[in-house]
Amino acid sequence: MTVPDIEDTTGSAAGPQRVVIVGSGFAGFTCARKLCRILAGAGRETEVVLVTPNDYMLYTPLLPDVAGGLIDPRFVAISLADALPRVRLVVAEAESIDPDNKTITVTSQHHGPRELSWDRLVLTPGSVTRLFDIPGLAEHGRGLKTVAEALYLREQLLRQLELADHEEDPEVRRARRTVVVVGASYAGTELVAQLRALADAYAARRDFEPSEVRFVLLDMADRVMPEVGEKLSDKVLSVLRSRGIDIRLGISLKELTGDHVVLTDGTTIATYTVAWVTGVTGAPVLGTLGLPMEGGRLVVEPDLRVPGRPDVFAGGDAAAVPDLTKPGKITPPTAQHATRQGKILARNVAASLGIGAAAVYKHRDMGLVVDLGPGFAVANPVGLPLSGFPAKAVTRAYHTYAVPRGINRWAITMAYLTNAVTPRPLTLLGLVSPEEASFGSSEGIPKRT
Ligand SMILES: Cc1cc2nc3c(=O)[nH]c(=O)nc-3n(C[C@H](O)[C@H](O)[C@H](O)COP(=O)(O)OP(=O)(O)OC[C@H]3O[C@@H](n4cnc5c(N)ncnc54)[C@H](O)[C@@H]3O)c2cc1C
Numbered sequence: 011m012t013v014p015d016i017e018d019t020t021g022s023a024a025g026p027q028r029v030v031i032v033g034s035g036f037a038g039f040t041c042a043r044k045l046c047r048i049l050a051g052a053g054r055e056t057e058v059v060l061v062t063p064n065d066y067m068l069y070t071p072l073l074p075d076v077a078g079g080l081i082d083p084r085f086v087a088i089s090l091a092d093a094l095p096r097v098r099l100v101v102a103e104a105e106s107i108d109p110d111n112k113t114i115t116v117t118s119q120h121h122g123p124r125e126l127s128w129d130r131l132v133l134t135p136g137s138v139t140r141l142f143d144i145p146g147l148a149e150h151g152r153g154l155k156t157v158a159e160a161l162y163l164r165e166q167l168l169r170q171l172e173l174a175d176h177e178e179d180p181e182v183r184r185a186r187r188t189v190v191v192v193g194a195s196y197a198g199t200e201l202v203a204q205l206r207a208l209a210d211a212y213a214a215r216r217d218f219e220p221s222e223v224r225f226v227l228l229d230m231a232d233r234v235m236p237e238v239g240e241k242l243s244d245k246v247l248s249v250l251r252s253r254g255i256d257i258r259l260g261i262s263l264k265e266l267t268g269d270h271v272v273l274t275d276g277t278t279i280a281t282y283t284v285a286w287v288t289g290v291t292g293a294p295v296l297g298t299l300g301l302p303m304e305g306g307r308l309v310v311e312p313d314l315r316v317p318g319r320p321d322v323f324a325g326g327d328a329a330a331v332p333d334l335t336k337p338g339k340i341t342p343p344t345a346q347h348a349t350r351q352g353k354i355l356a357r358n359v360a361a362s363l364g365i366g367a368a369a370v371y372k373h374r375d376m377g378l379v380v381d382l383g384p385g386f387a388v389a390n391p392v393g394l395p396l397s398g399f400p401a402k403a404v405t406r407a408y409h410t411y412a413v414p415r416g417i418n419r420w421a422i423t424m425a426y427l428t429n430a431v432t433p434r435p436l437t438l439l440g441l442v443s444p445e446e447a448s449f450g451s452s453e454g455i456p457k458r459t
Pocket residue numbers: 032033034035036037038061062063064067068070071072073074102103104105134135136137154155197293295325326327328343344345346347348379453455
């Protein structure tokens with residue numbers, strides 16, 4: 011990992027102005043890329059600094075495919091050094107932000123706290139998995155927001171299947187062959203579909219009945235993926251049930267231990283593998299600002315400025331951005347919005363530096379694409395409900411187009427083509443420990459207490 015060169019605390023006083031962007035996800039990455047183009051076009055020397063715990067931008071919508079062993083984690087990690095050559099990377103976490111003194115304190119595994127000053131600050135640290143006060147959840151549940159978590163879930167499933175093959179106690183064997191996924195919105199549903207496909211491939215290779223591996227999908231809501239509308243939601247329910255996935259709605263977890271979970275209806279399920287994919291809340295660093303928040307996200311104006319702080323901007327999952335197409339609502343935490351907000355952030359930061367005119371954020375939702383494993387997907391591009399092969403084609407085409415770097419697009423396309431003619435690989439590399447994939451520490455972000 012690069013040790014950041016951040017010894018200076020000077021900003022505009024000593025040299026060119028400095029824009030600091032916190033977070034290199036969809037919003038931060040897009041903002042940095044567009045801002046560099048605008049500045050270059052205007053012949054400005056303004057420095058663009060990107061503070062990020064990883065030297066890559068993660069294309070999260072394909073994490074279920076990583077967990078299912080369909081694609082390699084490197085393919086969804088876009089190299090920042092290659093994609094953003096004009097940006098100065100500081101590979102570290104923002105620990106705290108002082109908007110009055112215009113400084114940010116950063117830290118990493120390689121150095122203690124260091125201070126960095128800014129003339130404009132763009133806050134795009136995204137979100138973290140929302141945890142509830144459920145006994146055992148933080149210790150025994152695992153999320154799906156990072157490479158470490160996706161890899162861990164894949165390896166945990168394969169390891170448990172392997173152990174089950176040699177287990178003599180039928181109760182323990184059954185528990186090892188049981189996976190519980192909590193959260194039936196698109197991410198959890200994609201995950202359960204991909205893990206089912208991985209388990210089916212394993213069962214075929216080891217010559218046992220795939221139905222011996224049991225998947226349980228839980229959600230407090232009364233339907234799966236309400237985001238795609240009733241018709242598609244019903245279709246998803248029947249396809250997943252036909253694959254033997256036990257879907258229980260209106261139910262969540264009451265308690266987790268190392269070898270079983272207790273559901274809110276009192277039922278106990280013996281399992282060693284629990285994925286918690288229920289929803290998100292703004293990144294913890296936002297709490298250090300002392301500024302107004304809404305639902306865990308930083309309050310911003312329609313032009314993505316923080317109220318009363320003309321030099322501070324925010325967008326993506328971290329910000330409660332007013333949805334001008336749905337008065338009174340805020341935009342949902344999706345990559346679709348984060349990417350477009352990244353462009354407005356760049357434009358408005360540039361405008362604040364005297365280049366061009368500012369704009370408000372307004373985008374009508376274009377719908378979702380959801381890949382549900384072998385031969386099935388659903389999508390509602392611009393409100394048109396699609397399922398089966400047409401949805402699969404739209405979904406794959408959309409993701410390969412939306413991944414923001416050619417070499418990654420190529421690798422993902424090759425992985426899909428390879429999967430069309432060969433079974434998914436089942437190798438167990440043992441790369442991620444349970445601790446490395448625990449909530450809050452899986453990508454070097456300080457652990458929440
Ligand atoms: C499994 C999964 C599937 C999804 N599928 C879809 C989909 O199909 N379509 C869709 O529209 N959306 C999808 N989403 C949602 C989408 O990923 C998010 O809405 C999107 O990533 C938000 O972008 P962002 O830039 O705000 O945050 P992120 O992309 O999460 O980026 C935030 C960045 O900030 C960094 N960061 C955090 N804290 C700090 C700190 N203290 N200091 C420095 N850096 C920090 C993080 O490491 C990260 O790099 C999916 C999400 C998941 C988890």
